[in-house]
Structures are given as C-alpha cells and as structure tokens.
Amino acid sequence: MLIVVVGATGTGKSGLSLDIAERLADAGRAAEIVNADASQMYRGMDIGTAKLPVADRRGIRHHLLDVLDVTEEASVADFQLAARAAIDEIRQRGAVPVLVGGSGLYVSSVIYDFQFPGTDPVIRARLEAELLEAGPGTLARRLAELDPRAAAAIGPHNGRRLVRALEVIEMTGKPFGSGLPDESALWTPTTVLGLQVPRAELVERLDERVRMMWSGGLLAEVEALIGAGLERGVTASRAIGYSQAIAQLHGTIGEDEAIKQTQVLTRRYARRQVGWFRRYPDTTWFAGGDSGGDSGGDAGSAGDPAAAGAGVGEKGEPVTGAAIDRVLAAADLANIDE
DSSP states (O other), X not given: OEEEEEEOTTSOHHHHHHHHHHHHHHTTOOEEEEEOOSGGGBTTOOTTTTOOOGGGSTTOOEESSSOBOTTSOOOHHHHHHHHHHHHHHHHHTTOEEEEEOSOHHHHHHHHBOOOOOOOOHHHHHHHHHHHHHHOHHHHHHHHHHHOHHHHHHHOSSOHHHHHHHHHHHHHHSSOGGGGSOOTTSBSSOEEEEEEEOOHHHHHHHHHHHHHHHXXXXXXXXXXXXXXXXXXXXXXXXXXXXXXXXXXXXXXXSXXXXXXXXXXXXXHHHHHHHHHHHTTOTTOEEEEOOXXXXXXXXXXXXXXXXXXXXXXXXXXXXXXXXXXXXXHHHHSOGGGTTO
C-alpha cells in the first residue's frame, strides 16, 4: 500500500504527510516520506521552494530531497525510477511509504502504470536549436496541432517539455498524450488524500508567501547558487522565483517586478495543479491548512507572467486526527509490501 498526499502549492501537503506518519507511528506502524516536488530535489534551493527544514521534519525520514545539483537536469523518468526504488526499500523495512508533492506528472509517473519512451539525440538537438532560434511559441503551436491534450497540459511557455513532447511524437508517430500515465491502471495499491483551499484564500496565501521569500533571503540564496552553476542548469534556473531572482540580480528587472512576476506565475502554477489532481479518481479531499513546506518553485519554465488566478474549488472536510484515522483504516495497510 502507498499513501499519497497531493494538492496545489501552499495547501499544507507537508504538514498533512507528517501528521499521517505520526498517526501511523501512534498505531505502531513506522512511516517514511518520499518527496514528489521537482524543485525540492535540488540542493540549496530551500527558500524559494519552501523546503521543510530538517528540524521541522519531526524525526521522520524523508527521501528524494537535496539529491540533485543545480547544474543537473530534473527528469521525470529518472524520478520515477528513484521514487519507486525508495518506496520498495521503505516497504522492505516494514514501513508505510507516504508520497507527497505537487508536481503532477512526477506524482502520476509513480502511482500509475507508465513506461517512458526513449530519446533520440538527433531529433532532440534539432528541436532544441529551433527552440533557441524561434522561441517556445512556435513549438507550442505545432504541438497544439499534433496533440491538443498534451499542448494544454504543458502550456505555451515550457520549452523543455515542448521539445520532449514533439520528440516523442516524431519518434513514435503517436500523440504524446497517449504516453501520459494511464489513470485507470495503478502501479500499486494506493490511497490518495488531497488538499484544497478556496481560490481567494489561496491567492492571498501564495502572494504573501512570495513576499516572504524575498524578505527571507531568496536573493542571497540565488546569488550563492549562481556561484554553484545555477545559470547553467537547464531545469533549476527556470524554477519560478529563481528565474525572477536571477533577473533582478542581473539588473534586468527591479524587485517589485520580480515579486509581481513570481506571484502571477505561482498562481498560474497552482491553477494547473488543481486541474491535474482533480482528475485523480477516489481521492479523499480535505480542507488545506498551514502551507509550510509546500513548494512555490516550479521546475518548469518560468514563462510569460500574464495574469492568472488559482482556480481552486471549495474546501473539503477539515483535517482532524479522526478523519486521518478513518482514511488510513480504509487503506489496506496490512499489505504494505504490495
């Protein structure tokens, strides 16, 4: 059995995952947490991702945090292998794995039965050259013609994912969307808990979080990461907040504009997360609480900061110990090795 906690950024997923682990511990069952937030995999990217400090992890073991240098590219295919390996190891220790994060494709790649297609370096190089020359808009329009579903899921600004989608289509002759995780076939028995917050409340929360990132030292963090090669990192340098902080440090934009862009892009990211996780069947939805530990940094392209709302639905039931126990009681925790 696998426990999964999902929801938009800023809804309190880390706190809920810790509560679940503690409830299991009270019942005599150890639990360990597996991160499924792409940006939190990077060493040193702490403030901008709202990474939970070690001191706040309540002594519960965490996996797949701080496993990449900022110069390395985050790959969902690599993550799938690493996350499933961690889950298997946790089960072998007789503990319950709890997967938590807001990177939709990363979560789906683990919980659903999905095999990633390979790569073609010649096709990839040609598409990346086109991206540099013409920008993501040209690739986005082509993808919209070939695979509207994939184009809608990726968006028009994430050049890295647009290249990957077009590469797979050219390699396989099939829509990229046909290779997305099949949400009818689970990799392993899974119980999903989701957190949601009403739109207006979440927008206010996210905007304040961004302001706190800057007041909390994001620029100093990014300046240190630039020294570690952040700007050479294909994925890390494009994370929301980090891209804007880099631009501010280079004098391209001022602080007010950097904060504004980050707020808009964070709201857009939250809206995409809501749409993604709403598709998960049989999810038990709870009202989101404290947002500590939920990433505000998207490992995708920072893109064009056009205005966007969070688009979040109504609150679910409140998170209480009794509610958590009820969900866990319904899960087949006796078969954690399946």
